[in-house]
Amino acid sequence: MPVIGIRMDKIEAERKENVTIESQMRISPVPRILQVQETQIPGPTGKVTIVEVQFEYTTSYDPPVGEIKVNGVVMFQDTEKNRQKLIKEWKDKRQLAPDIGRDIIYRMTNHSFLVMMNLARELNLPSPMPLKIQTQGEQQGGTTIS
Numbered sequence: 001m002p003v004i005g006i007r008m009d010k011i012e013a014e015r016k017e018n019v020t021i022e023s024q025m026r027i028s029p030v031p032r033i034l035q036v037q038e039t040q041i042p043g044p045t046g047k048v049t050i051v052e053v054q055f056e057y058t059t060s061y062d063p064p065v066g067e068i069k070v071n072g073v074v075m076f077q078d079t080e081k082n083r084q085k086l087i088k089e090w091k092d093k094r095q096l097a098p099d100i101g102r103d104i105i106y107r108m109t110n111h112s113f114l115v116m117m118n119l120a121r122e123l124n125l126p127s128p129m130p131l132k133i134q135t136q137g138e139q140q141g142g143t144t145i146s
Contacts, residue, residue, distance in 0.1 A: 002076050002077055002078040002082070002100070002103060003074060003075070003076055003103055003104060003107045004050065004075050004076070004077045005074075005075045006072055006073070006074050006075070006107060006108065006111045007072055007073045007075070008070060008071070008072040008111075008115065009071050009072050009073065010069075010070070010071040010072075011069075011070050011071075011115060011119070012067075012068070012069045012070075013066070013067070013068045013069075013119040013120075013122075013123055014066055014067050014068075014123075015065065015066040015123040015124065015125055016064055016065055016066055016067075019063050019064060019065045020063070021063055021065070022063075025061060025062065025063065025065070025126060026061070026062040027059065027060075027061055027126055027127075027128055028059065028060045028061075028062070029057065029058070029059045029113075029116070029128045029129070030057070030058050030059075030060070031055060031056075031057050031105070031108065031109060031112070032055065032056045032057075032058075033053060033054070033055055033090075033095075033096065034054040034055060034056055034071075035052075035053075035054040036051060036052070036053050036054075036086060036087055036090035036096070037051070037052055037054075037087070038050070038051050038052075038083060038087055039051075039052050041075070048077065049077075049080075049083070050075050050076060050077045050083075051075075051076040051077075051078075051083050051086055051087060052073045052074070052075055052076075053073065053074040053076060053096070053104055053108070054071070054072075054073050055071070055072055055073070055074065055108050055112075056069065056070070056071045057069070057070050057071075057108070057109070057112040057116065059116055059120075059128040061125065061126070065125060065126075066120075066123060066125045068116045068119050068120060068125070068128060070112050070115050070116060072108070072111070072112070074104050074107060074108050076100075076104055078100070082100055085097050085100060086100050086101070089101075113128065113129050116128045116129075117129060
């Protein structure tokens with residue numbers, strides 16, 4: 001697995017008071033890749049070349065009852081060819097190469113949602129990830145949930 005770690009650099013969360021909710025609430029989690037760059041980190045046998053993918057994940061609510069924002073870095077280590085492909089795709093098109101970037105996006109989203117869900121719980125905000133709760137008797141994949 002080429003993703004070797006995720007580092008959170010900044011976490012912001014705010015609950016706004018005196019906002020009336022008159023209709024349905026919209027929750028918008030928005031990921032953004034900020035920068036992709038090659039760097040070196042210390043390893044057990046000397047310096048190791050990796051690619052750092054800097055990201056920002058923002059969850060906005062409408063009506064504006066609050067906002068959650070996390071910034072961090074996904075550390076990616078793979079072959080020289082794949083690292084260069086990732087950097088070239090970013091410089092040329094400002095996007096991640098689909099075959100390589102899939103794991104980076106997955107890990108970034110997974111980690112960010114865990115942090116944002118905990119922050120939302122602490123601030124008594126709706127979860128940034130909609131969770132469908134099934135009632136007794138509803139079926140999922142041919143099985144009855146009881």
